[in-house]
Amino acid sequence: MIDVNVLRKNPEILFESQKRRFQDDGIVREAIRLDSEWRELLRRSNSLKSDKNKLVREIGDRIRSGRGADDIKIKAAEIDREIERLETSLKDTETRRDEVLKKIPNIVDSSAPVARDETGNVAVLFDGTARVFRDDKDSFLEQSNQRMKYELSDFKPKSHVDLLVKRGLANLESAAAVAGSRFYYLLGDLVLLESTLENYALKFLQKKGFMLLEPPFMMNREATNGATDFTAFEDTLYKIEGEDLYLIATSEHPIAAYLSNTILEEGSLPLLFAGISPCFRKEAGAHGKDTKGIFRVHQFNKIEQFAFVRPDDSRIYHERLLENAKEFYRALEIPFRIVDIATGDLGNVASRKFDIEAWYPAQGQFREVVSASNVLDYQARRLKVRYRGKEGNVFVHTLNSTLIATTRTLVAIIENNQQEDGSIVVPKVLRDAMGKEVI
């Protein structure tokens, strides 16, 4: 949620932000209108309550001194009725104002590339050496702006779907029969690889000073709505029938809600959490996209970086979370590029966002594996996460970044490390813990 004081005192900031996002500013105007209506109603209501409180005190005085108070009791009752009328419309206006206010997107960072949609995203860095199949060379050169090292591969890389099924490392047909499409059974060494990868990721973040955290995998509506815009997520979330519970779509949400309604000591910041949890997503709107395999699925495990920081520090920590992810994928020797997400493609919550897109040789494409967002105080305001600053309580800034979404990272390993015979080379950093060099 944006700061209502910005709406009152500097609405031009919001108009400008909406323009950069290529979004209509009607929502901002509507919020301004409802807010001034609300303030007028509040003023009138408070003034009546003040009158009422004076009367109550007088009634008390009179009763204690043995005088009658029936006449002013009648007056007090009249004021009560008037207050009740005002309060009703006050609450109604407040509800409508808050609904609109919550829908106003975060203020975009002035350095984010301005463009209407994802075609305006800017690749800012290429890392690693990509294995590229001969037929994909031209397409690769274009996607990498000729700024990335590569080596040509003579054999045509198999898609992870074929590899996994043929090698008996996953069963997708049974999963479809048992749970539906976009589910999977992982088998044998792939389970071990996943587990080793997760373990490696957790140790990696613990060494970087993150508190490891496994959250509840379900949240009630109120908490969910604090962590994100509920209406925007309704197509994503699975609801538990008969309960006020939703399966989490990412541990970002329970981590964000972890400190809701708390006031922290300034010295305790920054607070860094590494969340591990399964993620459940309906993928409603994704019909036809990535229908095969485990790239886009209803359930996957994710290890997430999350930071609560002082406002002045959020840019530095945004950089740091991204840096961690870069270091991690470099260690896995997965080639990737970093993309600076354009204003029109940011989503409501982020002020600035960088994605890491791994190179998938079988798909011949860079695809998202990491998304690192600076949310500023947008989430913290809604959840009321503050710290005691020199001049009162201040909302913290929150940042989040994937470290691994297991399925996508596994697919990247599988596609990049496959050999002609279909075996998969285990990344060097995982070999000791895995106990194998090849699967």
Add this chain to the structure above:
RNA sequence: GCGGGGAUAGCCGAGCGGUAAGGCGACGGCCUGCUAAGCCGUUUCCCUUUGGGAGCGGGGGUUCGAUUCCCCCUCCCCGCGCCA
């Protein structure tokens, strides 16, 4: 699931129909060669701030007036039951 006990400000904690004590911590000031102590003030949120209003886990009710009485709900603690 059953019975009993709880929830008060950042934390601890009193009040139990008359309008939120006290302590700790934090911040500011006074004092001080410096620190500590001591003293004074501030320390929930909202509004158009020389002023008002709301707020005692949440929601309703009784009352001129509710932290206090009544009802419903949530969570925590103790015991019993069930159980990976």
